[in-house]
Amino acid sequence: MMRRRFLLGAAALVAAACADPTLVAPADRSYGAMFDQLWHETDLTYSMFAVKHVNWDSVGAVFRPRAVAAPSDFAFARVLADMLFTLHDRHVSLTPGRGAMPMAYTTASDLQPLDFDSTLVERTYLTRRLDAATMPHIHVGWLAPSVGYIRIPTFVGSGWAGEMDAALDSLEGASRLVLDLRCNPGGNYELALDVAGRFTEQSRDFGFVRIRNGPKHDDLTDPITETLRPTGRRKFTGTVYLLTNRRVFSSAENVALAMRQLPNVVIVGDTTGGASGRPVTRELANGWTYELSTWIEYTPDNHVVEDAGIAPSIVVPRSSNATIGKRDAVLDRVLQLAANGG
């Protein structure tokens, strides 16, 4: 009798263990519920309401009726994206389904012709292009006998900062180096600083961030210092001309902000784009994902990087580079500086 009770008890326990417990109710996928989810999560997560001067309650009141009345998923996605775009933040986007293109905020400047032509640089300025097979993420060559050139088109991915060591090896003998970040949209923050660490032999603080850490819009961490640390086996401590333009964003701007603190670095070109929010991805109940900025980044002298960007030390405005296809005004200016020992 006792044995039977014991075995029955054990069987009941195993059955209970195999059941699926319900911890939260299944999500509501109506347009109204998903709109509320997006609005509420943005309210809880987004870091720059004060920087952007946006009244999120008003935005929600305006867009909710449109979302609920959307006649299709496409129209609904358009309403959600339009609401997010009121934040005027390039790190805020909506991806309406697997494989769909992200719907991201753009400005009128995005429609202007590019002021940078990488093929022009390689065709006209580089006297020798170095091995691309061993450095697939960066473009390396010589501009002049003692002036090396490295272009980094993006900081997407991870683990390839070591290519910088190979690049600097191949530019052995260069006394000056051009690091071209023009049109670099950013990517991996840690990777970008890993690359920048090749240009310093000592750690330097270059800014600070405050991360959203609570439900109120001004719930932000105390300032967290950003530090550029020496990295890699190979360093370059000669003069570096760091080239930027209005289409340098995010992690690439972090590189500009960090390298601006180095005494051997001169930033040449135009102000960077001013997108600095460090996005995190969130999910809606129907699987669509969206990204929101979660921090505010500041320069060492307490200026917000968002929207303002990083200004160059030597300005070569966009209009100077109007003769695309013939000359690159920024590179011409750098070669002039190098020739004059600047």
Place this chain on the structure above:
Amino acid sequence: MFVKYAARLALVVLAAVPAAVLAQSEPCARPTSIQASLGLGQSDRADAAINNTQYQGRGPQLSLGAAANMRGLCLEAFATGGAHYLRPLGGGFGSERVLDGRADLYLLKPVASSADNRATFAAGLAAQASLAGTKHSFANGQSTTSRYRLGVGSIGPAFDASYRILGGRVFATATVPMVSVVDHPYVAASSLDPMPGLRVATWSSLRGGSGQLGYERALSRYLTGTIAYQASGLRYDDARPVRALSQMLTFGFRLTRPTEHR
């Protein structure tokens, strides 16, 4: 504040055990021993810092333990850890990889036993620490991932009971956290903010409990076989609430020190 509260709770619980009862109880349910178990764990989690969907997965679970009798007190320690691949329930999206570990320390005082020592009961204090790291993969076709963590340290009353049956012993332990410290980053973990942001949580914001029910039987003079079902639940109410339930079924062995074998 946390340490002071814990010390006060320990004194209250241990002092509450009447000395007259102790006189007729046997020392501890488990003799001085070490234990290793392997089994299968099931993890159910819904963390609003990630999203509001429940994720569930199963995976191997390793558990190590030790017990010691010291001056009439029973000291028991367990450490368990495992890796789980979690999928969403209820038509959610994405997937998660969770690595979790937990350490429990029980300080128990025998309270009562039957005349023939067939049944024993002990009460005391438990300190627990758990850490779960979650890598969430989003279903957006861009292979986006984010990392989250949840660390909880808690202290609360603990109970242990055992009953001899079928040539072995059925045992049950349970503990409830009364006061806890929680590290639950508000947004995805960042390399710039790696340090825990600890918050104190009391019963009003963190409710839970853990326990195990098992059976053990001597296989030889020094070796005991064990089978145990363990469960722990957590309900943390914050701006980013968490619901978690871990269950595991383990099989293992306990090696008893020769001088203490009973």
